[in-house]
Amino acid sequence: MRKITLLFGCLIGLSGAVIAQDLQQSSDVDGLLNRLSQLGNNIGNVSDYFTLEEQATLRNHFAHSRPANTYNGVLLDNAAAHSFVSVDGPGVRVANGPAGTATQALLGQRAPVTITQNNSQTIVDELGLTCQSGGITTDNQFAGVFNLSADFGINNDWEIQSVEFGVDEVLFAPGDAYPVTVNAYTTTSDPNGTLTLLGSASTTIGSADALSVVAVPMPAGVVVPAGGVLVIELQVFNDGVTGFRLGATDVASNDDSWILAADCSLTTFGTYASLGFADRWHVMNVVGEDAGGSTGPAVVFGIDNTTTSLVSFDPADPTVLTNLGISPAVGFENAGAIDPNNNGTAYVLDNGGAFYSVDLASGVYTSLGNIAAPNGETWAGAEFDPTSGTMYAISTNITTSTLSTIDTGAATATTVGMTSMAGAISLMIDGAGNAYSHDIVDDTFYSVDLTSGATTPIGSLGFDANFGQGGTYNPGDGFVYLSAFDNGSFQSQWRQVDVATGTSTVIGLFNGGADQVAWTSVQGGTSGVSENALEGFAYYPNPTSDVLSLKSVNSIDSVAIFNLLGQRVLDTKIGATTSDISLSGLTAGTYIMKVTVAGQTGTYKVLKN
DSSP: OOOOOOOTTOBTTBOHHHHHHHTTSOOSHHHHHHHHHHHOSOOSOGGGTSOHHHHHHHHHHHHHOOOOOEETTEEOOTTSOOEEEOOOOSOOEEOOOSTTHHHHHHHOSOOSEEEESOSOOOEETTOOOEEEETTEEOSEEEEEEEEHHHHHOOOSOEEEEEEEEEEEEEESOTTOOEEEEEEEEEESSSTTSOEEEEEEEEEEEOGGGTTEEEEEEOOTTOEEOTTOEEEEEEEEOOOSSOEEEEOEESSOOSSOOEEEEGGGTEEEEEETGGGTOTTOEEOEEEEEEEOOOOSOOOEEEEEETTTTEEEEEETTEEEEEEEEEEOOOSSOEEEEEEETTEEEEEEEEETTOEEEEEETTTTEEEEEEEOOOGGGOEEEEEEEOTTTOOEEEEEEOSSOEEEEEEETTTTEEEEEEEOSOSSBOOOEEOTTSOEEEEETTTTEEEEEOTTTOOEEEEEEOSSOBOSSOEEEEETTTTEEEEEEEETTTTEEEEEEEOTTTOOEEEEEEGGGGTSOEEEEEEESOOSSEEEEOOTTEEEEOSSBSSEEEEEEEEEEEEEEEEOTTSOEEEEEEEEEEEEEEEOTTSOSEEEEEEEEETTEEEEEEEEEO
8 A cells, every 4th residue: 555644633634624524424445445545644543534343344355355366477266166185296205304403493402302293204295285276275274282291291381492394385476475373272182172372473484495394483481281282273374376285294193183274164173084185194393391480471561542441461362352441541542661660550641641650450540640742743652661760752743753751750751862763653672771663654663772762774564554553572582562553454463573674473463453552561571481580680681692681689699501401601700780791602592590699599591592
C-alpha cells in the first residue's frame, strides 16, 4: 500500500466533522479500502476511523486476498482439488549430520541433549507429504511426540533450546522466504490430547534449504515440566504461491509422524500411516538441557485500546489477554512502562498528556497531572532505562519526533533532543541501556541515543506499520518485542524483533488481530536463570554477545565462569559494586557463572551469542 504522510486528525484537508460523517458510510469493501488509503499514517486509535464491524471486514478481506498463483511465470490452477501429495521420486537421498548438527552449526555450541524419534537424518527427495491444491501448499500442521521420561530417560524439568526439522522441497521464486511457526506443547496423550502451549518461535526457509535439516532457536524459558510429554508442532500456511514439503526419511522411526490439514478433510491430527503413507516419517529433532531454578516467568502488561482495559498476557502466547481493569484515560493511551524500581507500578501517558500511575495488582489508575509533549507532538512510547532508573518517552506529529525524560514525581518532561524519525511510535530499552524505536512513516527500526535523541536506521521492519502501537524489552529472553498494528493485514500483532537487522517476526495475534495494543511492558523474567541467587545482585543482558554487566548492592568479590564440561574459562577479582566483564573470547553457548558477594556465592546461567 502506498504510504501517505498526513498530520494526526487531518484527512486530505477535510474537516473533522465531515470525516466523522463519512466514516459511518460506505461499509462495502471497496469503500473501506478507499478510506484506508486516504488515512495515511496515523498514531491514534483505529476505532476512531473504523467501527469494529468494519475492522473485521478489512481483516477478512486481507486474509482472503491473495495474488495470482504463479511460479516461474506460469499461472497455477487455484481450482484444483485439495489432496495429500507425495511425488515419490526421483528418490535422491541426501544424508545430513547426526541430530543436533544443525543447532551446532547455527549457534556454534555443543548441543547438551538432542532427542529424536528418527533413526536416520537422510532426507529422500520428494518423499515428504503435504496437503496441496494446484501445486500450492494449503494450511498444514505437522507434529511429533516425545515422551521425555519413557522414551529418553529425562526425568527433570527440561528446557528446549532449539527445534530441528527436515526440508524436502520449497517451490517458489529464488530469494523468497516461506514462514514456518514452531510451537512446543505438553500433552495428555498425543497431538489430539489436551495441549498446553510452552512457547513458540518462527523462521523462514527458502529453496536453498531443500534436502537439509534446519534449526530454529526457541526463546529462553520454554521448559517441559518433569514427566511431561512434549509435542512439537510445525505450522505452514497457504500463501498463495509456495509449494512446501517437510523432509522425510524412508528409515522407520520409533514413533509416528502426524499431520493435520482441514482442506484435505483431516480436521484432527492423523498419522502418516493412517493416511496410507506407512513408508515415510518426517525428520524432527529437539535440542535442550536440564532446566535450573527460575527467577520467575515474565508477564507482559499493556493497554487494550479496543476495550480501554489494562491487560496482561504471556509473552509466548499473546492470544489470551487477561483483563485487569478499565483505564480512565479520556484520550488514546499510547505510552506506558513498568518502573524497574517498583515493578508493581506502571506509568502511562495518553495522547492529551494525561499522566497516571497504575497499580498492576489491582488495575487502579491514579491521576498525577498532565505533561504536554514538546514541539506540538503527541506522546507515542515510553520506557524506563533499567541501568539508571530514568523514564524516557518519545513523541511525534508524523513529521518530527522528540525524545524526552519524564520526572514521575514532579510530573514534568525535559527534552533530550530531536530525532531523525518522522513517525516514532515506540520506545524500547534493553538491559544494557540500548534504546530502540520503530517508525510508522518509513516502516524502519532505529537505534536511539538516550543522551542526545539521535537515531540511526537499522533496517526494514518487514510490515506496514500504522496507527498507535508500542513495544518493550523482555529481560527473560533478551529480545525486543512490538505490540504492532499491521496495516497490510489490518491485524494487531505481537512481534519479536532482531535488533541487528530490524526485521520482525509475528509471534501471535491479539484477540485474533482485533484488539489494538498501543503500549506494553514486561514484569518479571529478570535476566538470568539462577540456581542459587544472591539478594541485591543483578546481571544483564542475557543472552549477551560481548559484555556482561554486573550490579550489586554490596561489593562483588569475584566472578568465575565455567563451561558445561565444568572447565573454568574465566576468573576475575572485582572489588566493586558494578563491573563489566568481556565475554568476547568465549564461543557461543551456555555457561555457568559463580559470583561471590560478601562471602556468599550465587550460581547463574549465562547465554553467550
